[in-house]
Amino acid sequence: MPPSLNISALTRRTGIPSDTIRKWEQRYGVLHPGRTSGGQRRYNELDVARVEWLKARIHEGYRISEAAALLGAGETVAGSAEELRNGIVAATAASDVEEVRRLVDQSLALTSLAEAFADVLGPALVEIGERWARGDVSVAQEHLASATVRAALQNLMSDQRADVHGTAVLACAPGERHEIGLLMLAVLLRSDGWQVAYLGADTPFADANELADTLDAVALCFSAASTESARALDRELERRPPRDSLGVFVGGRGTTKTDLDDAVTQLRKLTA
Numbered sequence: 001m002p003p004s005l006n007i008s009a010l011t012r013r014t015g016i017p018s019d020t021i022r023k024w025e026q027r028y029g030v031l032h033p034g035r036t037s038g039g040q041r042r043y044n045e046l047d048v049a050r051v052e053w054l055k056a057r058i059h060e061g062y063r064i065s066e067a068a069a070l071l072g073a074g075e076t077v078a079g080s081a082e083e084l085r086n087g088i089v090a091a092t093a094a095s096d097v098e099e100v101r102r103l104v105d106q107s108l109a110l111t112s113l114a115e116a117f118a119d120v121l122g123p124a125l126v127e128i129g130e131r132w133a134r135g136d137v138s139v140a141q142e143h144l145a146s147a148t149v150r151a152a153l154q155n156l157m158s159d160q161r162a163d164v165h166g167t168a169v170l171a172c173a174p175g176e177r178h179e180i181g182l183l184m185l186a187v188l189l190r191s192d193g194w195q196v197a198y199l200g201a202d203t204p205f206a207d208a209n210e211l212a213d214t215l216d217a218v219a220l221c222f223s224a225a226s227t228e229s230a231r232a233l234d235r236e237l238e239r240r241p242p243r244d245s246l247g248v249f250v251g252g253r254g255t256t257k258t259d260l261d262d263a264v265t266q267l268r269k270l271t272a
Contacts, residue, residue: 005043014051028068049077072102081119088124092145100148114261117184153183164193165271166218171203173222173229182223188264205236219247224254
């Protein structure tokens with residue numbers, strides 16, 4: 001993208017006054033124009049996209065400092081769920097740590113949590129996993145993506161919300177190590193007003209059930225990424241049925257229940 005627009009042209013394209021553009025450029029470093037031999041600024045189409053992106057965030061209620069931090073210094077501007085998803089996959093394949101983090105943060109900030117999980121982060125991680133299976137990305141690169149998403153979700157989990165629906169205990173089925181889907185459910189439940197006791201990977205059924213009783217939990221949720229784990233849980237539930245007042249939900253890729261938003265709706269009915 002050779003720089004060809006002067007600041008007046010950039011103003012006409014974006015509707016942002018030239019003084020504001022200069023302030024954003026100098027204070028927040030969101031633009032890096034080229035210079036003519038006479039020292040005049042020259043901008044390219046990426047600069048146009050960055051200014052328009054910032055303008056949209058300000059209209060959504062972000063302060064310019066917040067929007068600029070969220071935008072970062074990437075060489076692309078993602079404007080849709082598909083672009084965010086593809087960007088995360090491409091940044092992972094390029095081992096671009098900062099770009100992966102930036103795009104994960106954008107996906108969580110610019111869409112609803114349910115949309116971010118269903119349309120961006122979940123599909124991106126699935127594609128990265130498939131690329132790993134084909135040998136197109138390394139174990140380290142796959143771990144980079146999953147660890148970045150996990151860290152962002154754990155940060156969201158720390159957001160305190162009012163206890164509206166009671167307590168839900170969340171755990172991965174015994175032997176299951178894949179917990180990002182469960183973390184996504186935990187974040188959605190927290191945002192819906194649940195107190196969440198998150199137990200994570202490879203949790204014995206009896207231990208999770210005992211904790212649910214101790215906490216007088218309303219719901220006990222297990223994630224099963226394989227059909228074998230889901231069937232083992234079903235057998236365990238038959239052998240040791242939980243108390244009648246405890247709703248038990250088994251979901252994940254090993255089951256037919258994979259829609260996180262629907263899971264929250266179903267669990268909410270337990271306290272209706």
